[in-house]
Amino acid sequence: MFTWSADLTGRRRSDCDAGRAVHRCRRRRRPSERREAEHREAEHRASERRGTSSTDTGQAAVLVLTVTAVLLVVIVLAIAAMGRTTIERTRAQTAADAAALASLDGGRSAASDYARRHGAEVVEWFAGPEPFEVTVVVRVGDVTATARASNAP
Known part of the structure; x- marks a missing residue:
């Protein structure tokens, strides 16, 4: 979740801009984006196990x-x-x-x-x-x- 702070110019910055913990700054994905990303990761892991790259499909x-x-x-x-x-x-x-x-x-x-x-x-x-x-x-x-x-x- 993002938290906001103000810098000296009064501009709002997120924790990510301020250099705080990056793992908290990842943008939250919508459920459909999350499924697509999980599918791509699963494909990548499967291709590594087979010893082929994703360009070999088809x-x-x-x-x-x-x-x-x-x-x-x-x-x-x-x-x-x-x-x-x-x-x-x-x-x-x-x-x-x-x-x-x-x-x-x-x-x-x-x-x-x-x-x-x-x-x-x-x-x-x-x-x-x-x-x-x-x-x-x-x-x-x-x-x-x-x-x-x-x-x-």
Whole structure:
């Protein structure tokens, strides 16, 4: 609690100004200020026990955000790669089917022509094992597909 005294000029001074006991001169804090100060002191003591400073708080959130972003990018890239492979497999099968049907009437050259139109190349072509049957293997990118066609009744 403050006590007031007057100096030679008649100005009022507190005990703190006069150099008296400092522990009595601390300004009284409101209850909310007192709670905030106690919370800060408790945080400081806890951080000293952990061996961290108060500037380290919130670092986990940044780390979690970074790891989540990296995982999201990896997942998106994996899905894109799977989609690309699926599209190539579908294109290869379509090209193999078209080449096999075309080669029933036009032979190997017709199979190569239709495969090229579909963006593929003929890897293997052979007639048989039945008399009116052909088998064609084509490649699109890294994917191969096989198709068999028959002209038998």
